[in-house]
Amino acid sequence: MSSRVAGLGGAPPTGADSRWTRTVHPVHWIRQMAQDPTSVAGRQVMLFAVYAVSQLMFLVPGVTADDLITVLVAGALMVLTTAAALLVDWEARSPRAAIVIPVASMVAVGLLRTGTGGATSLFSILLLLAAVSLGAEPGRAPVVIGVPLLVVIYLLPAASDPGALANGQWVRVIFTPLAVGLAILLVNEWTSRLRARLRIVEHLQQRQAELLTRAQERSAAAQEATERLRTSQERLRESDDQMRSIIDAVTEQSIIGTDLTGRIDVFNAGAEKLLGYTAAEMLGRGYITDLHIREELRQARIDEQAKPPAEEASARMDRGLPADLETLVANARRGEALVREWRKIRADGSTVPVLVAATPRYGPEHRIEGFLFVATDMTHAHEQAALKDQFVNLISHELRTPLSSIVGYLELIGDDPDAPLSATQQRHLATVERNADRLLRLVGDLLFAAQVQSGRFHLDRRTVEIGAVVRAALDTAAPGAAAKSLELTSSCDPCVIRLTADPVRLGQAVDNLLSNAVKFSRVGGQVLVRVTVETPRRELPRVRVSITDAGVGIPADELPNLFSHFFRSSTATRKAIPGVGLGLSITKAIAIAHGGDVEVSSVAGEGTTFSVWLPAEDLATEDVLPEPVDPDAETAVDRPARA
Template sequence: MTLDRWLSRIPIDSPSAFMKQVPTLIGFGIVALIALMPNGVPVTDWPEFVASIVLVLVATVLSLVVPWRRLAAEWAVIVPVLSLFAVGLMRLGTGSSASPFVVLTLLPFVWIASEEGRINILIAAAGTFIVLLAPLVIDGGGGSPADVVRAFFSPVLYLIVAVVINEIAHRMRVQLKVAREAVEQQQQLLAQAVTAQDELVLNEARLKTANRLIQSIWNAVTEQSVIGTDLDGLIDVWNPGAAKMLGLTEKQVLDGKHHIIDFHDTQEIEQRLEDMDARVTTVSSVDEFSALVDTVRAGSADVRDWTYVRPDGKRVAVQVAATPRLDENGHRVGFIFVATDMTQAREFARLKDEFVGLISHELRTPLSSILGYLELMRDDEEAPLSEEQLQYLGVAERNAHRLLRLVGDLLFTAQVESGRFPLDIKDVELGSVVSASIESARPVAANAGVTIVGDLPDGPLTVRGDAVRLGQAVDNLVSNAIKFTPSGGTVTVALRAEGETAVIAVSDTGIGIPAVELSRLSQRFFRASTATRNAVPGVGLGLTITKAIVTAHGGRLDIASEEGVGTSISIVLPVETPEPVTAAIPRAEVAP
């Protein structure tokens, strides 16, 4: 092993006690060789000479075996203090004050003075003073005046040197600590930079993957047009679905000159502006654009039916969902319009309504004829029927009436869909309407084992409306409540005034409806899962018709239900005279 490699193993920032003791050990070794040489410095006192060698060896062994790093820093000066005393004994053994080996004092002195702590300055100076003064004291004050001057003057110089060494060592330690912290910080920063670089590469790969996925999804959306605009309506996003729907490629549109208003029916825009109480005589492009995004600017998404006009003049009926377009800071920078072609859907709905209306008319006539002939058979006095025949005839009549009611419901829904929903508006005393519904339902409730309770006000409660249609609505609610309430349950029909409204509330203790299905109850042919699970008869038109009637009277239908507990449905009607309203019946999502 070379000297350089051996020295490289020495910790520069904090060498061990043994490494600090090595120079002193080497110095004593050299002194011993010189003293033992024939022409060397003579040994004047062998016991003191040997004691100095032994003491420095003891100090060296202590520097090796004692774990000084685990002890407090001030304990480490024990080794150089012992070495300093060994120097004093060496002087006494090799000529006392005339010994040439006084220079060895520097080695332990520097060690002590360079240790951390101002107390080590005093220890180094005091130890040096003792080493230099001891020969004079032991010799009985002998020696030349120069020796006496050196004995007292030298410790003062050593004290000054100790101060300087201690301060320099202290500053070097501070600088070394700062340098070490800087190196550690650089290493941490380097490690963080490497980690950040790895994460950057990984995120870049993820971003590329996400971009490819988004691009794939974007290109796959061909049945819906997605159009993006800036805050003024200029188009800057145009997907393949928009190209297919409107007949223009992305390159043709993204030239900074196409406005989304260019693809809308002008009359629909003007009608929308009129609904917004806007002036339509001299509207600007920005005003027209407000017809599309007024609701979105207010903070809500807007779903509305519009008509797109292609450059070739072809009109496309669409349903457009308009939403805000936000940047990374959440600021609105434009708008997104997602349009679905509703041409086929509306045509299918129209054909279905025509079919339902046609079939209903075709069924109503023969059903009426069947009921008429059944009544003639039952009332024929010339050929009276037996009890068994009358029983069979009653079953046929009940089923014929049930079919006739179903046909009537289908015709009613067709009228609502077509906008032909007449109301005979008069003063209607709701108490009599509700009472009639309760009395009509009592036999059915008794057969089902259900108690029906009426809660009516003492005085009259009058509204403007169609008494027949309102009675139909209440009958539907009461009938449903009885059907969905098991034997032993209760149906409560209450009428009350609440401010400027009249409320007819029908509550039951029945099977209830799941919360997730409440919003779909007014859709045609929809039936709650609890109804189908419990095999409750019905086709899913009762609530649909009821809501249409209530909406036409300017009211609303409130529904609250808990599965297994019961349901409460309230008809809320304005006491003031309502403007007749045609209520569109929601499309069925479940096939009849």
């Protein structure tokens, strides 16, 4: 059903094709003609109205019908044609099929003209109206059909009265249809152009409606996005307020936030309490580097340059920042947290030791937009550590004196020629001496650990041949390795390596690592000691001593704690391997004091490799294998003091 008539009457009748019929309702007709008077139904109703009014002419005296039957047939045809125009949905069927209506109307008017006198009929003018209605149909068919149809209509009177063409009436039969045909052509052209314009207008209206709908949709989407943005802003504001209240509630830790240039934009109550500055003094004015000691930052940069190549290259990334700020945030710029102890400057000029965790601050697009520094006052911790060191130092000294006396008297008892001991007594005395030596070494380790923590131990640097240090360590570990049927092997490249180091402390470090390798190796296994020289790019040469065992290994989650004081791995405690957990921490302290470090790699159940590397400024090497060292002969390296 046409969009112009849908919903204007009742439901469409059932049992018929809805394309052909529409609801008969007066309101529907009125609305349709008001909306589109050029439609088939609209034109037909107007023509029918004129036709009906013209029938009143029969009431005028002297106006009669020559052929009443023809007049009645014409009226019936006009009524049926009008009914068909109103009841049939011609546009749904085919717009071109609607030409039947004006053609039938012309036939009805032609019959009326024939029945009322033909050429002298008063109703001939109605033919012009019917022809105009026909010309309003689309296409050129109205012109093609209209002119011949008019000729036929003008010839109808001659069918009953041959004399109707007398006196030049045949000229009218030809000329009048041509003139009316020209009128049909003009009307057809005008209505075609009007339809084209209407189509353009309808297209523009449709486009306007689409644009309006799209604009409304976009407006609704924009309003929704605005509402979401407003809600997000409110939530962000609430979250920011909540975060600020949480930060301000932290009074025992200093929380300082900065932008990418180091300018302070967060300064909590804990920072005010720790440093003595107010937030008003620091926010937007102060820089994080103003709170640090310049010399301490400079020394940190020097330490960074001594790292292995990969770490050193990452630590010195050129970010276009001041060197002091880059020292503080190098790790944070890589998205990593850096926990390190610094000394910060208070408002009164004094300094306070703090443990600082520096982390990056990310923006909405997960880009670093600043840094966060959380600092904890370490003053009390340092005081506790100092008291502990004093206690350990005191106890160690108090134990060392009687132990030295005990060891001395044991040697006197064993060497007294006037009172020789029996074999049983000698075994007992050897056990006592062994445990006394073990206790004396433990006391020595405790003293050295205390010196390491306080930073008071001294290095006696001299020229050292690394091969001699390794051979001495192998000699020391040989009895323990023999007891477990272990194979001790070593390799060197080059074989003679000399550098400046403390031979006693370096020998102690290698002893500790080799002793651990023997203790943690399975019976019948192998321990490999390898000495190499590395030359990193743009770095000083380095000497590396690696000790590899095929023992029980170390769980990966325990590796970060491996060099802590008194830490023992779960494999050591589970297998009851003797030790107190000081050897590795002492070894690492010795390596760091030399400017190097200790590295470890391990797979639980397969084995472990410890590597000590030292920078060698005055390295000297020879590709000559030294003569084997007699285990009973005096080595070139003094052993660490045990007393």
